[in-house]
Amino acid sequence: MVNSKNFTILRITILWLNFFAVLFNASLFLYTTNYVIKSQQSYQLLAALQHVPDSPSKIFWQSMFSFLLLAAVISLRHDNNYLKNNPQLANLVILLEFILAVIVFIALRMTYNGVFLLVFVDFLISNRNYYNFRNYPIWILVAAALLIIFLVTNYSILSYFITLPNLTTYLNFLPAKIGSPLIFLKNFITSLNLVLFILILVYFAVYQLNQENEIQKKLALADKANVELKNYAALSEHIAQDRERKRIARDLHDTVGHALTGIAAGIDATMVLIDIDPAATKKQLAKIQVAVKQGLKDVRKALNQIRPGALKNYTLEDALKKMLKEYADISRIKINFTYQWGETDFEKTTENVIFRIIEESITNSLRHGHASEVTITCSRTAKQNYQLQIQDNGKGCAQIKPGYGITQMKERVAIINGQINLDGKKGFITTVEIPKEGETND
Template sequence: MPKFKYLIVLRRMMLWLNFFAILFNATLFIYATDYVIKTEQSYQLLSSLHHIPDSPQTIFWQSIISFVVLAFVMLFHHHTQKFSHNSQLNNLIILIEFILAIIVFVALRMTYNGIFLLIFVDFIISNRNQYNFRDYLIWVLVVGFLLIILLVTDYSILSHFMTLPDITTYLSFLPGKIGPSLVFWKNFITTLNLTLFILILIYFAIYQLNQENDIQNKLALASKANYELKNYAAFSEYIAKDRERKRIARDIHDSVGHALTGIAAGIDATLVLIDIDPEATKKQLTKIQVAVKQGIKDVRKAVNRIRPGALTNYTLEESLKKMLKEYADISRIEINFSYHWGSTDFEKTTEDVVFRIIEESITNSLRHGHASEVSISCTKSESNIYQMIIKDNGLGATNFRPGYGITQMKERVAIINGKISFDGKNGFTTKVEIPIEGDTDD
């Protein structure tokens, strides 16, 4: 894969080539002018130029100094790109480079426009992360602008609109084959600059395409890893649920099972003693009563261990607010929670159902709906029904198959004799109705 550092090396080569081109063209004015003066051909030169030419020394120093300033700006640009990715600063420096290129072009009396190719190379390299190579419209506009610049700065076109010193006129006064040789080298440098420019464009295109392929490969690997992570999460969830079922089974076996076994044995003994010894029967029933009460306590302990931890030390409203705040902090989802059930004392089973349904709904909104906002409203209707509406702004699902989570919500609501419905239009909405008759003190 082509490395970016090689692209920087090519740009540096092009920078030095343009410096040599500027130096060569500026030196031609001095060399040709000195030869014309020494051979006393000044009058013929002035007659050929149709105007008084500028001082060749002025042309030389203006061209060299302006190009050196441009080179320093380009080096500064390259240095700042290593530490900053500010697009506004980048565009400002490119604009400054373009203005300096115009100054160099004018200082050299518009005899060399290859400097604009250098600016274009700096532009595409500095904007390699801002514009994708497949953004065809942007690159068509940029290339079109470059072509226009090259056309309007061509000497043969400009000379029709303004009086310009033709370097070939200067060289025509040189003896023998020196003039044509210098013209050849001048054209050779221009052609070499254009060739290097095309080479950089080809290399840049290959670099960008390989970058895109590399990104696509990384995205594919990330997608595969994400898929495997989801499978692992689902498998871990299955293992956790299986462990929880086994734990609950052990609790029921150790507490309820043992209590019921003792009660059954006590009842059998009572049936034997009831006709023989009423007093002993009463004592036996007292023991059964104690066993039943202890069994009820054990069942309550087992149920409390299954409850969400947030409901242990807080009211239902406080527990929901605490849980929703944790979700909002972790996922950055906006949750609007409206609770109008007051200090209603629900059964623990009802509180568990409400808590789990809201928890599952938020999870579904994030995982499946990719929602950024969820509203939860807990109200009481005039027909003595507690209502809970959970609505998100996610993708929604007009035709969805109930998964494990939704099936669990239906089963939980059925336990408290409530109703639950779902609507996948305009996001996803879950509506739950809980009858007040189902609420008694525990």
């Protein structure tokens, strides 16, 4: 099963394998040199090497110390939570690991380059959650760098340009029954390190594919949940609207219906009394007048209950600013608002219409137009009528098909004898002209 824990096991495995490889190669220099000295073959070794060999003890301790330092840096980076959560800083540590790998390579007199595979594996495992197959440039650069390093650090290639000690030459001075197994073991460790590296690459590729599949599944689930949420929101909105209609119908029935019923009955009585008793008729008309005034109060009370809450405690300008600020804070949309109507006192119905049209327009700009900026201008026309213009930078709509929201806006504008114009060619522009009669006359 491909999981993150297995990466830790693979990293530790290749780390220990490289430790054994460095220890083995460094020990070979030390062991074979001591054997040559004891068997009095020093002259023959010098002649075969064509190079004055370095101190085997120096090679051993330099190699082991530099590799232990490399292993310590690798372990520290994986155990340090701060580095785990800061990939850029962790990559700087990877650079330090590469420098230490070069030191190990030089300390072993360039006879073993498997430490570079160790550093590359460490890079893969450390960044498996930050890079994926969609980051092709990164992987191409890393793979190309690895290929170049391997070509440059290969002993067969380097030996053409630099005089290097050949470890196989050292081993040839040992007895065949000892030298041959050691040569085999040396080649086996090098090959095993390369095979393990290839297996880790394959495992890493499978892991990344699984990650991609998991991401695709989660995105599909998120899309499904998003669709269901939209459907639920639409259903909830429909239910809320239906409840609101029923509530308004009840209020109007209880107020207007009862008032009109009483007025109708009073008028019937007046028609009977008008020719018989004019004085009683006047009293009856006074009662009807009281009923009409009370009916008007009840109607106004019912209409005020459906009035936007912001308009109850603020002026139109302040209410609009408050509403627009809330939209901007929640959606992060930029709203430019210009109010040039001064202290105009509109009728409550007109204020309701203006408020609802702006509210509906911003909602449409976000939901359908995916706009990032909306400009709202409240100005006067040449005829001194009131003009409201709402323009967004969304995707617009070449052919406008009125939905529920636009239909409601048109109906609201018609109530106040206004005109509305919609333009979706460049973004979406809603222009409403309100006659001057929309002001309160009392």
